[in-house]
Amino acid sequence: MQPSFLHLASLILAASSVSARTVLSAIAVNGVEQGHGVAVRVPTSTLSAITDVASNDVICNTNFIQPMSNVVASVPAGGVVAAEFHHTSAGYTGPDPADPLDPEEKGPVLAYLAAIPDATQAGVTGLQWFKIFEEGLNTTTHQWGSDLLFINKGYVNTTIPSCVKAGQYLLRVEYISLIQAAQYPGAQLFMSCAQIEVTEGGDATPETVSFPGAYTPTSVVTDLYNISSYTAPGPAVFTC
Numbered sequence: 001m002q003p004s005f006l007h008l009a010s011l012i013l014a015a016s017s018v019s020a021r022t023v024l025s026a027i028a029v030n031g032v033e034q035g036h037g038v039a040v041r042v043p044t045s046t047l048s049a050i051t052d053v054a055s056n057d058v059i060c061n062t063n064f065i066q067p068m069s070n071v072v073a074s075v076p077a078g079g080v081v082a083a084e085f086h087h088t089s090a091g092y093t094g095p096d097p098a099d100p101l102d103p104e105e106k107g108p109v110l111a112y113l114a115a116i117p118d119a120t121q122a123g124v125t126g127l128q129w130f131k132i133f134e135e136g137l138n139t140t141t142h143q144w145g146s147d148l149l150f151i152n153k154g155y156v157n158t159t160i161p162s163c164v165k166a167g168q169y170l171l172r173v174e175y176i177s178l179i180q181a182a183q184y185p186g187a188q189l190f191m192s193c194a195q196i197e198v199t200e201g202g203d204a205t206p207e208t209v210s211f212p213g214a215y216t217p218t219s220v221v222t223d224l225y226n227i228s229s230y231t232a233p234g235p236a237v238f239t240c
């Protein structure tokens, strides 16, 4: 991409709306960076916010950069996958006050796993998901998951539970901007799916949910300016 085009694109984004932008486009496994777009289905940045929780786009996003990665990253159970969000689908492109996200766009950060026969297969409907990570609103520090994502320079470091079964999975990592979430639709869901193979796992059988289905419209309605506590959408976090 030409620098002039990037500059033009960012001007258009700045002028067009108040909507957030952030894209998960890379992962690190136990501290080892896998590379931009490797083992991740990367949506194009201008279309990456999903607002319809009943849409199949809520599963792994849509309008992926082609070709999608054919890499499945190997992760030992109990290992850490760091999902990396940046302001655009190009990844980190230099200093940017809104990288990885606009810090005013508060909201939770969540992660889910679903077993899948082949983590590179195109079809992602009908999978069974369980939540492995959640940062909502910390009422002691008043920090949101989004604040921690900003402080952590876009990294969401999730531990793959040590008891999950070995095999291929999609890891769905999500940030929800609540800045326009007082009504539905309004919450902006940003997610990508990473393609991983868990090795050395256990034999856990977590309770699961479906996407779409796990989120109801009311579960993503929040008046950011009038809350004392916050319940993130979806099920409880699975622990071993």
Ligand SMILES: *[C@@H]1O[C@H](CO)[C@@H](O)[C@H](O)[C@H]1NC(C)=O
Binding pocket: 028, 029, 030, 031, 032, 082, 152, 155, 156, 157
């Ligand atoms: C998260 O993972 C990344 C990549 O491995 C690492 O650079 C960073 O220090 C980790 N952050 C935290 C808070 O552990």
Ligand SMILES: *[C@@H]1O[C@H](CO)[C@@H](O)[C@H](O)[C@H]1NC(C)=O
Binding pocket: 138, 139, 140, 141
């Ligand atoms: C809130 O933040 C404090 C201070 O960092 C931490 O000790 C506590 O565990 C956090 N609470 C939750 C629910 O994450």
Ligand SMILES: *[C@@H]1O[C@H](CO)[C@@H](O)[C@H](O)[C@H]1NC(C)=O
Binding pocket: 223, 226
């Ligand atoms: C704030 O929330 C409370 C409790 O839900 C509600 O009664 C009140 O009307 C809300 N205030 C505004 C300004 O929306």
